[in-house]
Amino acid sequence: MDITLELKKRITNQHLTISGSKSETNRLLLLQALYPQLKIENTSNSDDSEVVKNALFTLNESTEINVHHAGTAMRFLTAYFATQENKQTVLTGSSRMKERPISVLVDALLQLGADISYVEEVGFPPLKIIGKKITKNKVTIDANVSSQYITALMLIGSTLPNGIEINLQGNLTSLSYINMTLSVLHSLGLKAAFNDKIIKIPFEKEIKKDVFIVESDWSSASYFYSIIALSAVGTKITLGYFRQNSFQGDSVLPEIYKNFGVQTTFQNAEIILEKTSNVKTQTFNFELNNTPDITQTLIVTCLGLGMTCNISGLHTLKIKETDRLQALKNELEKFGAAVAITNDSIHLKNKVAFSINPVEIETYQDHRMAMAFAPLALKQPLIIKNAEVVSKSYPDFWNDLKALGFCIS
Template sequence: MNIKLQKSTLHKQSNIAITGSKSESNRLLLLQALYPNITIANISNSDDAVLMQKALKSSDTIKDIHHAGTAMRFLTAYYATQNRQEITLTGSARMQERPIKILVEALRQLGADIQYTNNEGYPPLQIKGQKLQGNKVTLDANISSQYISALLLIAPTLENGLTLSLNGKITSVPYINMTLSLLNDLGVKTHFEGNTITVQRFEATENVKAFTVESDWSSASYFYSLIALSEIGTTIELSSYKENSLQGDSCLAEIYKEFGVETVFAENTITLSKKWEATQEAIKLDLKNAPDIAQTIAVTAFGLKLSCNMIGLHTLKIKETDRLVALKTELEKLGASVDITDASLHLHEATQINENIIIETYKDHRMAMAFAPLALRVPLEIEKADVVSKSFPDFWKDLQNIGIKTV
């Protein structure tokens, strides 16, 4: 399904309710599987969260999580701990190209029985669950935080807890802190100092522990972009958000000041307002703690004809697609000049934006959503637009409700 977006203007005032954070939902779903006394409200309606729930509830011995990367990492760790349960964990063709060796080797350090059924280092995985006796793991610190979080989530069930040592500079610290915070809320004792994380064993009580998932900040990024590209005075209210968020992408509130967007926090909501024109200076950002918003920021800067330098993007190469290459390709179709390395992107100041370009999405939800705000500048077409269901199924409907016109 392709969507053609007309050149549009946002309504002056809008309200949008965004579903729960995918990252937070999947962490809590795994904890709920380990500790059934947990209840969860405002679970994400994203494909990733739906697939996670389906896999956990299913009695099938083959668990197909399609394109859900978080589910692949978290469930690998989970099923490794499930004594006398043997399953095969697989996914889409792209998922079978995404490396998982680092996590598998770490789990093997703890005593896990995991075998590759096809290519070494990649799904599908054959997992024979058992009680893991190990309690120490050493990893490089610059790996995906999902590997680290997968280990931390199962750590309270291990006989002697877990000591995790990280070598080098740690990537995506906010996502690690999110995991630790949820564990702490459950009652698990943790300690994170320097490059060492310790998690103590935890036995659940019979008391029900209720969690409410905060709405997804990554999803909010597209509305920040829309406001940045709008006229001064345009506002959107988003719910449900909190000022002291566990999510790393909440740095949007600070970053988008450079694009003229003010964020006002109220009880359970944020209001985004276009208050001033963006600075004409080059935008310089280190996104090692929030790489998922890089696509949105690059498109915003391009739409405002600003130059933008972003570093800390090394994890983008192993996402749904190689996001750095995809960004360069699609932005240049629109008239941009872009330089990339394995970990950075430099967008040069644009002189024009080409109209009626078809944006390829590469089976990547964030490619579709990041480019959509350019409809405030030019008409364009988003190829295979239904890919947004991975994280934000209501995205196109919400855009139409705030003034984006489709053909």
């Protein structure tokens, strides 16, 4: 489904409620499967979370589980099914999923004694997993590839008879997501310690707290930060439900978007975003090693404001739903921007003149490409290809944009 997106009237102060964090929800769903007394409120309604939920609670009798494009599901479920004694499972996914490496996690689980083999190409899904009781408890893993590999081990750690000790090698990427996992474990009363690149999690028979209310998704909020940044001074949007002391790494958005004249006010579990001033600086440099998921949003904001932007710490983006660095370069250049990419950075030199003619945005089966570019409809009409891809993380996105005054056809 392709859509044409443009703004017909000025945005007025609207109140939107964003569904629960996909990252928190997926961690909690796995913990709920391990500790069935856990009750979760305000869960994400994303496709990714539905995939995890179905795999754990609906499709549990099936020997083959297709996670489609859900990378988080592939990684978390690999660790989970490795611990399910006497259960045989084949984890597979889309053609893109079969191109996304998983050997770092599989090798770590094999160190612990898991029974996992590759069905097709070595190092990539599909995986054949025969669940067994895992008694080894020490594992070494590369920390500079994906934090989700580490989180997958952390989530099963407290149910292993001897717990788990994870030794991290190399520079740790996406530290904020490791800290989120630690915070979720701690909030349920599970012990977990992280010191000097060693994570220790002892065996725990039960959780101490059995209800968890999921915070709304800060990654999803990022698109509204971009909309406010590209709007006139005085424009406001109110979003719920958000905590000032968030577990989510992308909660750095209020600080980052101060650079673009956006003020964030926390009030009664909501945030009020207001454009309070125009941008005075023309060049920004950002290091997003801990929060790579907001890269697309941030660089599109800079494009819309006519700024030059340099973003580094992005080595994980090449193994996401698409090669996000190359995809960004392709689409940003359609607006006349000069874009250079390396293995872990993107550089935007911007002298864009927007027009009344629609620009066609390819989404590459990547939800964040669709949503990150959408705010540019404030500057000129867009055609978003395969717009339904947003359901991966934010199914209500286009309806929420309509509520703000965007015209979608």
